[in-house]
Amino acid sequence: MTSHVFQSTVTKPKAIAKDGKGVFMTIEKNGKEHKQVLDAITGAAVGSLGWGDPDVHKIMADAALQHTYSFPGNIVNEAAEELSRFYIDNSPKGAFRSCLWTCSGSESNENALKIVRQYQLERGKPEKLKIISREGAYHGFTLGAMSIGDGPRGIPFKDIMIDQEHVCLKMPMFYPYRRMKEGETVEQYAQRLVDSLERIVVENDPNTVSMVCVETMSGTSIGTPVPPKNYLKGIRDICNKYDMIFMVDEVMCGTGRVNDGKLCCWENFLAPEDAPDIQTVGKTLGSGYVTIAGVLVGPKIYDAFEKGSGLIVGAQTYHSHEFNCRVALKIQQKIFSQGLTSNVFKMGNIMGKRLQNELLPDPNNIVGDVRGLGGFWTLELVKNKTTKEPFDKSLHVGARFAESALHHGVNVMGLTGGNTKGEHWDIVVLGPAFIIREQEIQLLCSKLKETVEDVTKTLQDEGLR
Template sequence: MGHGRADIAKAASEQIGTLAYASNWGAAHPPAIEAAALIAELAPGDLGTTFFVNSGSEAVETALKFARQYFRSQGQPERTKVISRSMAYHGTTMGALSITQLPKIKDPFGELLPGIRSVPNTLGFTGDCGPVTDLECFQAIERTILEEGPETVAAVFAEPVQNGRGALVAPDGYWPALRALCDKYGILLVSDEVICSFGRLGHFFGHGVTGVVPDMVTFAKGSTSGYAPLGGLIVREKLVRELFNSSKGGVFTHGATWGGHPVSTAVAVANISAMRDENVLGNVQENGPKLMKALNGLKNSHRCVKAVRGTGYFYAIELMADSFSGREFTEAESLKVLREVLPESFKRTKVILRGDDRGATMLMISPPLVADAEVLSELLHGVDGMLNDIEKAVQP
């Protein structure tokens, strides 16, 4: 939502002056109740119960714990295994890191949670690819479920648009087929929307892109637009009732001291309300396709661009040494681009993006949701300059 919004700052200030802190253990406070009600109103289907935490990693951790406790409450304690996609990033806490599929950030910590399986992501498949059930990136999921034993699998975690490996948009029909597959085997489908929710894709939630209602949704970043730390897990009402009514379940045994902090939830209400009332999602829906077209235009005019992927206001530019000859970066060239060329380009162009090396050398582009045509023009001018700098550095 951009920097310096007086309405959001006012909401934080007023909340500090009214109720600076109250725990959500055993009883909720007014701003948490208001935030949860607003989220339930905007969420698809019967996703109606929100458990607040402080960050995206904590939200994923909460989803893992809910899945485990839920199945234990239903007399299925053997359901502990989790499936996630190759190169996916889900967080830094031990559980979230366990289902993250990026060896570089996992290996330093040794053995993590057991029972985590990786399946292919959707790289190379987007749009109309024919029957999705014929694609290896989908078939591998069912094959893995059967190899592990469906009765041992608790959840499948996936992002509506996968961040790791560069804004991967799934092929048509992927998510409905994934929903049907999870239903077939009684597995919970968790949509990790820490990045994608609250406007990043032009919708409040990934449902606007995937067309399916998952069993759980994790969120964080966009819920407060960075004005205060907040994350959460939204759970389908059916699952909540089944847990609460079970003799082996009852209360979800989880919590955090600052989870659903009064100031953070007051900020979330102000932020999400403004997002809704000012038609911010409409801005993303209108300008997102134009941004994609412009980025593809840069691809056509720069030999260092291999691919452009994404949707809404969430994109990745995959880089290479020379698309004309097909030459990829050497390891040394990639390091030079990420650690030397791009930092200097950010300073020179006054446009700060993120360089990424998860599986490829990439530029990640996520403009503020309120960015209009003028701001996007400045952004594109900066990206053009960065690509020029990269070509000068690696091409003879």
């Protein structure tokens, strides 16, 4: 059978999500139907409420009955206003003043770049043009988002991306497992990275640097390393020192996935007065039921627009779409009323601790690291646990792990990541639904351990480790 969906493997049949209930789903792949698959990644860490939620069915039906489309360049809607107030009110006081609702994380990051550019123009500082982001980063698949990223997916499009030598600059990535020096603490390592950022700013003339952009916790790029508190604080201080915007991308790690009872992941690491100037969000915002993401605008940027033109020219057709915003608001209200961000924080940490205890001490398996926080964790797979040598990237060990996990009844995201310098690594990313219970966590950990054992044996039998 030939696929008519132009994505992934273009001509080959693709895995199909058939249905789901709670944290379980049915996946059809290569003619076989896998039932009661425990969904440990919810697509791409999207599904906060899991699948088949009866309340969401009613929420969507009611929203459809109330829906009237309006073009955002001319007319806004109450649902967009209400969702904005909800996010602002449930973030640290004074962190954000306004919100833009988009349809994807890539789109949010693309719009954030334009907002920051206009911010500099509103202030009469057109020379502040340069953007500093991290090596190995992933911020989306549109041209602007790829330009501030640094993965192999962007290499074929480099010639049509924003200038990678003079505009989109890269600072070292935060990757303790592979980049910390022997005898160095994680705080010392973080300070070394902060110092390197300042050198890059100074070398490129601070008067021409507009912003620094990082993911609070990286996701599918390098797999959920947890920063010490001096890392983001150090970046914030440098942005203040050199009059630069501090942007965080929380499309994957934010909106409750990594916060015990709240929304923003950065609250684990920063005080309210050190909040980012602009932040992108998405994924769990609509729990996979609607296509929604967003840009949260802080007072510094908002004030420049207010004192300047007060105008954003143009809009995208489905920005702040009434139906999407109304559904997302009700989903977030349900999550808060049931304390589900606290639940996934607790359950995720139970999962991570058990995986660390059971997988890391074994010198013979392929799990070199288990890292994460709350509802966002990663296994890093290595050929040699002592030297941290990765598998040859042509083996696609991450994808092979995901295939094996499916046969064990678990859906994970396994992939081979890398940067534009030729480095690569194999990771398995976990991001379960916020509703997951402890018995399901224990089942998940057992199935992942079985998968590790099977993949390890298979690679040994093939003489690949």
